[in-house]
Amino acid sequence: MTCEEAEVLLHALIDGELDAGHAHEVESHIAGCPRCAAALRDYRVMSKAIAEAGAGYTAPAALRQRIEAALPQPRPAPNRRAVLRGFAMGSAVSALAATGLVAVVLRQDDVDRIQSEVVSAHLRSLQAGHLTDVVSTDQHTVKPWFNGKLDVSPPVIDLTAQGFTLIGGRLDYVDARAIGAVVYRRRQHVINLFVSQTSSTERRAAKIETIQGFNIRHWSERGLNFWAVSDLAKDELADFGEKFESAMHAPG
Amino acid sequence: MPIKASDDPEKARRFREAALPYLNDAYTLARYLLRNAADAEDAVQECYLRAFRHFDSYRGPAMKPWLFAILRNVCRAEYARRATTPTSAIEDVPESAEQAPLWHEAEETPEAELQRRWDADTIRRLVAALAEPFRETFVLREIQNLSYREIADVAEVPVGTVMSRLARARAMLRSAWLAEEEQQK
Numbered sequence: 001m002t003c004e005e006a007e008v009l010l011h012a013l014i015d016g017e018l019d020a021g022h023a024h025e026v027e028s029h030i031a032g033c034p035r036c037a038a039a040l041r042d043y044r045v046m047s048k049a050i051a052e053a054g055a056g057y058t059a060p061a062a063l064r065q066r067i068e069a070a071l072p073q074p075r076p077a078p079n080r081r082a083v084l085r086g087f088a089m090g091s092a093v094s095a096l097a098a099t100g101l102v103a104v105v106l107r108q109d110d111v112d113r114i115q116s117e118v119v120s121a122h123l124r125s126l127q128a129g130h131l132t133d134v135v136s137t138d139q140h141t142v143k144p145w146f147n148g149k150l151d152v153s154p155p156v157i158d159l160t161a162q163g164f165t166l167i168g169g170r171l172d173y174v175d176a177r178a179i180g181a182v183v184y185r186r187r188q189h190v191i192n193l194f195v196s197q198t199s200s201t202e203r204r205a206a207k208i209e210t211i212q213g214f215n216i217r218h219w220s221e222r223g224l225n226f227w228a229v230s231d232l233a234k235d236e237l238a239d240f241g242e243k244f245e246s247a248m249h250a251p252g
Numbered sequence: 253m254p255i256k257a258s259d260d261p262e263k264a265r266r267f268r269e270a271a272l273p274y275l276n277d278a279y280t281l282a283r284y285l286l287r288n289a290a291d292a293e294d295a296v297q298e299c300y301l302r303a304f305r306h307f308d309s310y311r312g313p314a315m316k317p318w319l320f321a322i323l324r325n326v327c328r329a330e331y332a333r334r335a336t337t338p339t340s341a342i343e344d345v346p347e348s349a350e351q352a353p354l355w356h357e358a359e360e361t362p363e364a365e366l367q368r369r370w371d372a373d374t375i376r377r378l379v380a381a382l383a384e385p386f387r388e389t390f391v392l393r394e395i396q397n398l399s400y401r402e403i404a405d406v407a408e409v410p411v412g413t414v415m416s417r418l419a420r421a422r423a424m425l426r427s428a429w430l431a432e433e434e435q436q437k
Contacts, residue, residue: 007419007423008415008416008419009415011415011418011419012400012415015393015400015418017399017400039423039426041366042366042429043422043426045366046394046422046425046426046429049375050394051394052369053369053370053371053372054372055372055376055394055395056276056277056280056395057276057292058276058279059275059276059293059296060279060293062293063275063279063293063296063297064272064275066293066297067272067275067296067297067301068268068272070297070300070301071264071267071268071300071304072260072261072263072264073261073264
C-alpha cells in the first residue's frame with residue numbers, strides 16, 4: 001500500500017469503518033512508515049481531545065421554547081366550554097378559601113412550573129394573530145370584555161401616560177385554567193400581564209425572575225396573582241410593575 | 253408556512269419525543285455550518301418546523317441524520333441568501349479545492365507532533381476556520397458521530413467523497429493545531 005492510499009484509508013481505520021482485510025493492510029503500511037504513523041497518532045490525539053473537550057453547543061432555552069410554542073400544543077386551546085369549566089372550578093376554590101378551611105399553598109416546583117407555563121403562554125401570544133382577543137387602547141373597552149369570561153375580572157389600567165401603551169386583552173390558559181392577559185406595549189416590546197385568582201388575600205411583594213431569557217415580575221395582592229412577562233430589561237419591567245401597582249392603589 | 257391548528261396533537265407529541273432530544277445536536281451542526289448564533293437558531297427552528305410538516309412521511313433513516321439532512325438544506329438556503337448580501341458573503345471555496353492533492357507536511361520532524369490538548373473554545377475556533385465542505389464532513393464525523401454512510405446521505409455525496417473530505421479536513425486541522433501550538437510557545 002502506498003502513502004497516498006494510506007492517507008485516506010487510515011481515517012477509515014480510526015473511525016472503525018474498514019473491514020478486517022483492509023485494516024490489516026493499513027496497519028502493515030503504518031508499521032513501516034513513520035510519516036503515516038505520526039499522522040495516525042496525531043489524528044487519534046485530535047479525536048480524543050475533541051471528544052473530551054466537548055466541542056458541541058447547547059441550544060438556548062429560548063430556541064427550545066420557540067419550537068415548542070410553534071408546535072401544536074398537547075392540550076387543546078381553551079374553547080368556550082373549557083372557559084366555563086374554569087369558571088366553575090375557580091368559584092368552587094374561592095368558596096372553599098372563603099370559609100378559611102383551605103389554604104392553598106403552592107409547592108416550589110409548582111411555582112416554577114407555573115412560571116414556565118406563563119412564559120410559554122407569553123411566547124404563544126407572540127405568534128401571529130394570537131396576541132389579543134380584544135384590541136383597544138381604552139381600558140373601558142378592555143375591562144368589560146373580560147366580564148363573564150373569567151371568574152375574576154382582571155384590573156385593566158391605562159398606563160399610556162407612564163410610557164406603557166395598553167393594546168388589548170386576551171383569554172389564555174395557564175395551569176389548566178383560563179386566565180386573563182392584559183397586553184401592553186413599550187416601544188417594540190410586548191408585555192403580557194397575566195392575572196389569576198388566588199385563595200390567599202395576603203400581599204406578596206414583587207419578585208423578578210428570568211426564565212428562558214424572559215423577565216417575569218410576579219406579585220400578589222387583593223386575592224389576585226400577577227405575572228408580568230416581557231423581553232424588556234429587568235429595570236423597565238420593574239418600572240412597569242411599580243407603575244401598575246401604584247395606579248391600582250390610587251383612589252378611584 | 254404556519255402550522256395549522258388542525259394538526260393532530262398526538263402527532264405533535266410523537267414528534268416531540270422523537271425529534272427534540274436532538275435539539276442540541278442540530279444546534280451544534282447549525283452553529284458550525286453558519287458560524288453565527290442567531291442564524292443558527294433561525295435555521296434550527298425552521299428545520300424543526302419543516303421536519304414536523306414531513307413527519308407523517310418519515311420512515312427512516314435514524315432521526316438524527318434525517319433532521320440533519322433537512323437542516324443542511326435550510327443552511328444551504330441561508331448561504332444562498334448571504335451570497336446575495338455582499339457584506340456577509342461566506343468565503344468562496346475554489347472549485348479546485350476538492351481535487352487538490354492531500355496536504356503534505358513540508359517538514360516531518362518529531363517536534364511537530366501534536367502536544368497540546370486545547371479547550372473547547374480553541375477547538376471550536378480551529379474547526380470553524382476549516383473551509384466548506386470539509387468542515388461539514390468533519391463535524392458530522394467527529395462531533396456528531398455519524399457513520400460514513402450517514403454522512404454521505406446527509407451531504408448527498410458518495411462515501412468515497414466523504415472519505416477524501418474527511419482526510420483533507422483532518423490534515424488541515426492538524427496543521428492548524430500545530431500552528432496554534434507554535435504560536436503559544
